[in-house]
Amino acid sequence: xxxxxxxxxxxxxxxxxxxxxxxxxxxxxxxxxxxxxxxxxxxxxxxxxxxxxxxxxxxxxxxxxxxxxxxxxxxxxxxxxxxxxxxxxxxxxxxxxxxxxxxxxxxxxxxxxxxxxxxxxxxxxxxxxxxxxxxxxxxxxxxxxxxxxxxxxxxxxxxxxxxxxxxxxxxxxxxxxxxxxxxxxxxxxxxxxxxxxxxxxxxxxxxxxxxxxxxxxxxxxxxxxxxxxxxxxxxxxxxxxxxxxxxxxxxxxxxxxxxxxxxxxxxxxxxxxxxxx
Amino acid sequence: xxxxxxxxxxxxxxxxxxxxxxxxxxxxxxxxxxxxxxxxxxxxxxxxxxxxxxxxxxxxxxxxxxxxxxxxxxxxxxxxxxxxxxxxxxxxxxxxxxxxxxxxxxxxxxxxxxxxxxxxxxxxxxxxxxxxxxxxxxxxxxxxxxxxxxxxxxxxxxxxxxxxxxxxxxxxxxxxxxxxxxxxxxxxxxxxxxxxxxxxxxxxxxxxxxxxxxxxxxxxxxxxxxxxxxxxxxxxxxxxxxxxxxxxxxxxxxxxxxxxxxxxxxxxxxxxxxxxxxxxxxxxxxxxxxxxxxxxxxxxxxxxxxxxxxxxxxxxxxxxxxxxxxxxxxxxxxxxxxxxxxxxxxx
Amino acid sequence: xxxxxxxxxxxxxxxxxxxxxxxxxxxxxxxxxxxxxxxxxxxxxxxxxxxxxxxxxxxxxxxxxxxxxxxxxxxxxxxxxxxxxxxxxxxxxxxxxxxxxxxxxxxxxxxxxxxxxxxxxxxxxxxxxxxxxxxxxxxxxxxxxxxxxxxxxxxxxxxxxxxxxxxxxxxxxxxxxxxxxxxxxxxxxxxxxxxxxxxxxxxxxxxxxxxxxxxxxxxxxxxxxxxxxxxxxxxxxxxxxxxxxxxxxxxxxxxxxxxxxxxxxxxxxxxxxxxxxxxxxxxxxxxxxxxxxxxxxxxxxxxxx
Numbered sequence: 001x002x003x004x005x006x007x008x009x010x011x012x013x014x015x016x017x018x019x020x021x022x023x024x025x026x027x028x029x030x031x032x033x034x035x036x037x038x039x040x041x042x043x044x045x046x047x048x049x050x051x052x053x054x055x056x057x058x059x060x061x062x063x064x065x066x067x068x069x070x071x072x073x074x075x076x077x078x079x080x081x082x083x084x085x086x087x088x089x090x091x092x093x094x095x096x097x098x099x100x101x102x103x104x105x106x107x108x109x110x111x112x113x114x115x116x117x118x119x120x121x122x123x124x125x126x127x128x129x130x131x132x133x134x135x136x137x138x139x140x141x142x143x144x145x146x147x148x149x150x151x152x153x154x155x156x157x158x159x160x161x162x163x164x165x166x167x168x169x170x171x172x173x174x175x176x177x178x179x180x181x182x183x184x185x186x187x188x189x190x191x192x193x194x195x196x197x198x199x200x201x202x203x204x205x206x207x208x209x210x211x212x213x214x215x216x217x218x219x220x221x222x223x224x225x226x227x228x229x230x231x232x233x234x235x236x237x238x239x240x241x242x243x244x245x246x247x248x249x250x251x252x253x254x255x256x257x258x259x260x261x262x263x264x265x266x267x268x269x270x271x272x273x274x275x276x277x
Numbered sequence: 278x279x280x281x282x283x284x285x286x287x288x289x290x291x292x293x294x295x296x297x298x299x300x301x302x303x304x305x306x307x308x309x310x311x312x313x314x315x316x317x318x319x320x321x322x323x324x325x326x327x328x329x330x331x332x333x334x335x336x337x338x339x340x341x342x343x344x345x346x347x348x349x350x351x352x353x354x355x356x357x358x359x360x361x362x363x364x365x366x367x368x369x370x371x372x373x374x375x376x377x378x379x380x381x382x383x384x385x386x387x388x389x390x391x392x393x394x395x396x397x398x399x400x401x402x403x404x405x406x407x408x409x410x411x412x413x414x415x416x417x418x419x420x421x422x423x424x425x426x427x428x429x430x431x432x433x434x435x436x437x438x439x440x441x442x443x444x445x446x447x448x449x450x451x452x453x454x455x456x457x458x459x460x461x462x463x464x465x466x467x468x469x470x471x472x473x474x475x476x477x478x479x480x481x482x483x484x485x486x487x488x489x490x491x492x493x494x495x496x497x498x499x500x501x502x503x504x505x506x507x508x509x510x511x512x513x514x515x516x517x518x519x520x521x522x523x524x525x526x527x528x529x530x531x532x533x534x535x536x537x538x539x540x541x542x543x544x545x546x547x548x549x550x551x552x553x554x555x556x557x558x559x560x561x562x563x564x565x566x567x568x569x570x571x572x573x574x575x576x577x578x579x580x581x582x583x584x585x586x587x588x589x590x591x592x593x594x595x596x597x598x599x600x601x602x603x604x605x606x607x608x609x610x611x612x613x614x615x616x617x618x619x620x621x622x623x624x
Numbered sequence: 625x626x627x628x629x630x631x632x633x634x635x636x637x638x639x640x641x642x643x644x645x646x647x648x649x650x651x652x653x654x655x656x657x658x659x660x661x662x663x664x665x666x667x668x669x670x671x672x673x674x675x676x677x678x679x680x681x682x683x684x685x686x687x688x689x690x691x692x693x694x695x696x697x698x699x700x701x702x703x704x705x706x707x708x709x710x711x712x713x714x715x716x717x718x719x720x721x722x723x724x725x726x727x728x729x730x731x732x733x734x735x736x737x738x739x740x741x742x743x744x745x746x747x748x749x750x751x752x753x754x755x756x757x758x759x760x761x762x763x764x765x766x767x768x769x770x771x772x773x774x775x776x777x778x779x780x781x782x783x784x785x786x787x788x789x790x791x792x793x794x795x796x797x798x799x800x801x802x803x804x805x806x807x808x809x810x811x812x813x814x815x816x817x818x819x820x821x822x823x824x825x826x827x828x829x830x831x832x833x834x835x836x837x838x839x840x841x842x843x844x845x846x847x848x849x850x851x852x853x854x855x856x857x858x859x860x861x862x863x864x865x866x867x868x869x870x871x872x873x874x875x876x877x878x879x880x881x882x883x884x885x886x887x888x889x890x891x892x893x894x895x896x897x898x899x900x901x902x903x904x905x906x907x908x909x910x911x912x913x914x915x916x917x918x919x920x921x922x923x924x925x926x927x928x929x
Contacts, residue, residue: 009739010328010350011822012832017735021747024728028800029753032765035775039768078674085671089664097672099915103679106854106907106914108861109759110881111900114888115682118689118897125685126677150678182659211758213864214881218888231760235868238764243773250761257756265749328823351829363820367842377828380838432828 033254040251043244051248056224057233063141064230068209071148072156076202079156080194086157087164105154109214116147117219139221144229147215152205159201163194163271196271200264207260211253278341278435278468279304280325286335287320294320296492299336302470302485307462309479310472312489313515318472319360319440321489325470326350326357326438340435353436356429356467360441362421364413370424371396371409377432399427402461418446419454430465439471443478451475455482476516480504488512510618513543520544520588522561544615546591551577552609553600560609563588565602570594579608686904690897701887701898709875710883710899713791717866717879718859721798725855726848729806733844734836737814738822748811754803763797763868770796789871794879797865802855809851810844813925817843846924850917857910861903 040048051057085091086098104112120127120137130137137143167190175185213231220227228236230253237246282300287293295317302308310318323329325338327350337346345353365373372379374396378387387395400406403423413421422442429437442458443451459482462469473479479486480500488495488503488511496508507513510521522542554562563579566587575597577590590610602608658664691698701707732751736744754762769775770787780787787793821843825835841848863881870877878886880899887896918925 010330010826011738011819011835013734013836014739014741017731018739018741021728021732021735024731025747025750028796028803029750032769032800033753033757035768036761036765078671081667082671082674085668089668091668095915095919097675099911100675100679102911102914103683103907106857106861106910107683108863108881108900108903108907110863110884111686111861111903111907112682113863114884114896114900115685118685118893119681125681150682153678207756211761213758213760213867218885231758231864234760234764238767238868243768243771246764247768250758250764253758253761257758261749261752261756326827328827350823350827351831355827357824357827359820359824361820363824365821365824365839365842376825376830376838380825380828380830380834428824428828 036247036250036254039244039247043248047244048248051245052252056228057230057249059225060228060230060233063144063227064210067141067144067148067229068206068212071145071152071209072202072206074149075152075156075205076198079153079201079205080160080198082153083157083160083164087161101157102154104151109151109212110218112150112215113147113218116143116150116215120146120219138219139223139227141220141227143219143221144216144227147219148209148212151212151215152209155204155208156198156201159197159204160194163197167193196267200267200271203260203264203267207257207264210260211257280436280468280470281339281342282321282325282336283339284336285321285324285338286332287317287324287329288332293492295324295331297335298489298492298494300487300494300497302468304341304468305466306484307459307469307471307482308485308487309483310470310487310489311474311476311479311515312495313474315491316489317492318474318489322438322440322470322472325436326355327353328357354432354434356426356432356434356437358422358425358429358437358439358442360444362413362425362445364421364424364428366413368412369409370400370405370411370413370416373413373424374399374409374428374431376428395431396427399430402430403427419450422446422454435468437467437469439469441472441474443473443475451478458482480516488515490515507616510541510543513616513618518546518589518591520546520549522588523584523586540617540619542612542615542617544612546576546589547574548612548614549588549590549592550611550613551590551592551596551600551602552611554607554609558609560611561588563608563610565604565606565608568597568602568604570597577602579610582607683904683908686897686901689893690901692897693894697894698898698901701895702902704895706875706878707883707895707899710878710880711902713794713878714860714880716791717795717798718856720795721802721859722852722855724799725802726806726852728803729810729851730848732807733810733814734840736811738819751804751807754800757800759801759862759864760868762800763865766793766797766800766869788869789873789877791877793869794866794877797869798859798862801862801865802858805855805858806848806851809847809854813844813847814840843924846917846921850914850925853910853913853917857907860906 043051082101086094086101117138118124120130120143122128122131122136122138124138127137135142137146171189171193172185175189180188211231213229213235216229217232220229220232222228222232230249234246234249234253237243237249280300280302282298285295285298287295298317298321300321310322312318320329324331327345327348331338331346337344339345340353350357365376368376375392378392378395381387396409397406400409403426405420405423405427408416408420408424413424416424426439426442439458443454446454455478458471462482471483480503483500485497486500486503487497490511496503496512498506503512504516507516513519514521520543522544552558552560562582564582565577565579567578569576569578573594574591575594577592579588579590580586581588588610659667690701702711732747735741736748767774767788770780770793771777772781772788774788776787787796821839822835825839830838860879861881862879863885866879867882867885870879870882872878872882872886874886880903884896884900884903887893887899
């Protein structure tokens with residue numbers, strides 16, 4: 001491969017297409033993103049630390065990261081079951097259920113937000129059953145967790161489905177012929193194969209949950225130090241014209257997101273480690 | 278139109294596809310570019326077509342004396358048939374064939390009637406009339422192949438280039454189609470180059486065979502020439518079965534003149550005469566291990582007595598019966614025809 | 625000569641095409657390698673419960689709450705001029721953002737899928753960046769550039785132009801968050817389809833543009849449509865990013881999701897859910913179209929010849 005320009009390609013349009021692509025990408029994505037980093041770069045170190053590590057901000061990290069992590073974990077578990085059932089057990093209406101899995105992906109976050117709040121608030125369809133048990137779903141960290149689980153579900157299921165579908169039945173047959181029980185087959189043969197996809201799904205769900213705003217702000221109650229997620233904190237600071245503070249926190253989130261993106265890429269490379277050429 | 282390639286070089290990154298290849302295809306001939314995968318034959322074909330450019334500063338391509346190296350493929354008047362046909366999957370057979378006519382500039386574009394006429398002409402030529410409304414995924418492999426051919430011919434090319442035209446077809450269809458191609462060529466007399474890795478195919482229908490290996494041309498000649506007088510061990514073994522005898526002394530009772538200490542004898546199984554063993558008679562003593570009789574000839578797998586090396590011989594079933602040969606018989610082998618090479622060829 | 629593609633997030637089409645190809649021929653493994661029946665029943669029930677409880681319930685709630693006071697109140701929500709303005713703005717935003725990203729997606733796919741060049745995998749990863757960025761941050765970065773205190777703030781003010789707290793800002797932020805959708809549908813599709821047909825067209829005398837219009841475009845049209853559907857759904861439904869840049873000026877800079885928020889915060893629940901129900905319907909239509917394309921044209925999406 002040569003540097004930028006291929007060796008005199010026969011197909012036309014390279015310059016035009018690549019040029020436009022780079023131009024548009026820079027304008028819409030790279031330049032604006034760099035604005036955040038540049039602004040933060042202008043801060044002194046103490047100011048930066050103050051902005052990203054004050055108690056309220058730390059509390060929001062705890063909530064955002066903690067709830068996102070738990071939600072992704074739960075999604076990993078339930079997502080595996082859903083994916084397994086969808087791939088392996090034919091049942092009437094499977095296609096419908098399969099299509100519905102994408103709902104959190106297609107549904108506008110604000111709609112999801114108010115719907116979940118309605119469901120889990122004290123008089124909601126689900127909330128009314130939890131209230132007597134002393135469980136406060138809406139306007140608590142639990143509500144945040146529920147919302148983040150909702151929006152993360154498709155990521156795990158959709159990442160797992162193709163991997164499960166491509167598993168060769170012969171492998172399981174071999175295991176059985178060698179005397180392995182079903183659980184053993186699952187644990188020793190199937191799980192290692194799907195582990196990278198599981199982890200990728202987890203990382204994707206986690207990354208999405210971290211930055212999620214619309215689905216969460218309604219059900220969370222937004223109490224500082226308790227149910228305030230980091231994205232909301234950014235908006236609050238913006239409304240107070242504390243651009244520096246808001247940007248600093250945004251940079252922290254961006255760095256984490258990019259690291260997650262990198263992790264996901266590495267996971268996918270790892271998942272290919274045993275493939276034949 | 279004749280085709281010439283002069284000293285073509287092509288690298289892809291670190292991989293050398295062509296290391297200075299020259300070629301001359303006379304007008305109206307059917308030429309085969311024959312070689313194993315990676316030999317560079319498809320790359321050469323694509324460069325002739327204009328689908329790749331040779332490395333900067335390397336050779337030229339000439340069509341009938343005219344330098345076309347920098348001419349884009351659309352203007353070279355070549356008809357190219359791809360290995361997997363590359364039919365436009367969203368167009369009918371008719372529209373596929375008509376494509377080249379439809380994209381012509383306004384001045385040159387024929388009217389609807391002329392296009393229809395030409396398409397039907399071509400469909401008849403490739404014996405596919407009646408199929409014009411079908412889509413490519415409704416056709417068999419052989420049919421798709423012929424549509425690809427008709428499509429290439431629609432724009433009146435001066436040269437026809439075929440990239441492994443029968444590679445994706447069943448053995449039987451392959452045989453039928455290649456004979457069809459030969460008859461077709463005899464009718465239209467278009468300068469044609471086809472790429473193949475199947476030596477049987479090349480030897481059966483080509484006027485001339487260009488044997489390529491590892492980015493170079495090993496030999497050029499008529500099928501007869503390259504088979505009977507292979508220029509190198511590679512050509513020898515590529516074009517048919519071969520036995521390699523490490524000890525040439527066995528073959529002729531004395532070292533052939535000019536053969537170095539490392540020289541080997543190459544002999545084809547059907548050039549080996551088999552006779553009952555008679556002590557003192559000239560020849561290579563060998564023991565028959567297996568006799569395979571399912572086929573037109575009988576194939577004997579033997580083990581040479583002195584060197585313990587295996588050797589294969591092919592004799593007619595009649596001779597096998599006459600001599601009443603059995604497994605474990607001791608026989609004498611004589612080489613009717615053989616070649617000696619200094620280098621050895623390793624697969 | 626297939627180039628090494630960057631490791632990237634698998635697009636929906638590839639994922640779902642595989643899963644649906646399986647739906648067509650149920651991959652029930654043979655008896656020896658299957659769980660006991662009771663396990664299967666349990667897992668299926670569990671999965672259905674989870675999907676039903678978690679996914680269907682919220683959907684049901686939207687419509688129930690919207691119709692709580694009957695059809696009259698439901699339709700009254702849309703007679704409100706602010707609601708109509710919000711609908712108009714949402715449509716306008718999508719009408720600009722989607723074509724822009726469509727053109728970009730096609731250009732990027734052509735460059736990446738048809739040529740070899742240094743930095744290709746980096747480029748592909750960069751295109752995925754907006755997916756990794758929180759919506760709130762997506763809006764923030766545009767405020768940093770176009771806001772009053774931003775890089776271009778003074779210049780804009782001089783020329784009496786407003787981007788932030790105005791429609792252009794909303795459009796820009798929406799373009800950002802929907803940036804990758806079409807590209808990441810088309811890139812693997814065009815890579816899988818290979819360029820033989822395009823080369824064939826060239827040998828037949830077609831120019832670059834003719835090749836593109838007559839050969840490439842028809843082959844990618846379903847992938848294109850698929851990407852556009854997803855892009856549109858996200859464009860119309862975007863909340864966080866638009867919330868940051870919009871200024872929430874009723875009747876002027878509110879999209880439908882923002883309008884839902886306003887109504888909800890005013891405790892005008894029926895109206896809020898009514899508008900939300902429109903968005904939910906959009907989501908359902910999107911899902912329906914998506915499923916339909918995958919079902920009918922999964923061959924086209926997976927580039928099966």
